Amino acid sequence: MILNVENISKSYASHRSGDRAVLSGLSLQVEEGESVAIVGPSGSGKTTLLNIIGTLDHPDEGRVLFKGKDVTHFSSRQLAAFRNREIGFVFQQHHLFPQCTLLENVLMPTIPLKDSRLKAESIHRGQELLKRIGIWEQRHQKPGELSGGECQRAAVVRALANGPGLLLADEPTGALDQKNSGLLAELLFELNRTEGVTLILVTHDLRLAARAGRVFLLENGRLVRRP
Numbered sequence: 001m002i003l004n005v006e007n008i009s010k011s012y013a014s015h016r017s018g019d020r021a022v023l024s025g026l027s028l029q030v031e032e033g034e035s036v037a038i039v040g041p042s043g044s045g046k047t048t049l050l051n052i053i054g055t056l057d058h059p060d061e062g063r064v065l066f067k068g069k070d071v072t073h074f075s076s077r078q079l080a081a082f083r084n085r086e087i088g089f090v091f092q093q094h095h096l097f098p099q100c101t102l103l104e105n106v107l108m109p110t111i112p113l114k115d116s117r118l119k120a121e122s123i124h125r126g127q128e129l130l131k132r133i134g135i136w137e138q139r140h141q142k143p144g145e146l147s148g149g150e151c152q153r154a155a156v157v158r159a160l161a162n163g164p165g166l167l168l169a170d171e172p173t174g175a176l177d178q179k180n181s182g183l184l185a186e187l188l189f190e191l192n193r194t195e196g197v198t199l200i201l202v203t204h205d206l207r208l209a210a211r212a213g214r215v216f217l218l219e220n221g222r223l224v225r226r227p
């Protein structure tokens, strides 16, 4: 099992109505190589859940185990290294650096790698993925010179450059038109199949979600399995 989310709860203080529970006793187990989609209305806590899984946020209660290791108690230094190596993030916006080329953006996560073999592997992987998804020709261009779909595909390559075990995608097609949205989804599921990266995809798009191995609805702070 790559991910074991055990009974997590998270509330936010709200001055109008006291604490508001966003996640309450939520659990999720994910096997290596699986694809899981999470759907739910806006405000239901999908981003909060993904951020906790990706260790960008902390649960009030419960634990997150990654390959059996409790990451909820890692130090900030351990977390930074863990995230860089093991977790790939893709958001609704691509968050590429506008002053850097696509290639520089994609290879950004390889900069902190100290092990020279790992670093070489990651650089190679980033370059191969750019070729595979058809934006190698554009590698010396800057994000502002490319379409939203191309930038988002580059963001996926950046997320995978270091060969993470887990790819977390938070409404990655939300800012794309229908055609590019379809292409990006295709890419995510293909990489899940061929690279073996475990995929957790948050989406509004039920058709897209249906392509995942398992689909959950986030409702009342918990995940409910959809048939």
Ligand SMILES: Nc1ncnc2c1ncn2[C@@H]1O[C@H](COP(=O)(O)OP(=O)(O)O)[C@@H](O)[C@H]1O
Binding pocket: 012, 013, 022, 040, 041, 042, 043, 044, 045, 046, 047, 048, 049
């Ligand atoms: N940092 C925060 N401080 C206070 N409330 C927050 C914070 N982040 C999220 N929330 C609230 O938690 C709820 C869930 O938000 P979110 O996880 O972003 O939902 P979703 O991604 O499903 O739209 C919302 O009501 C949101 O307003």
Ligand SMILES: [Mg+2]
Binding pocket: 046, 047, 048, 170
């Ligand atoms: Mg969200």
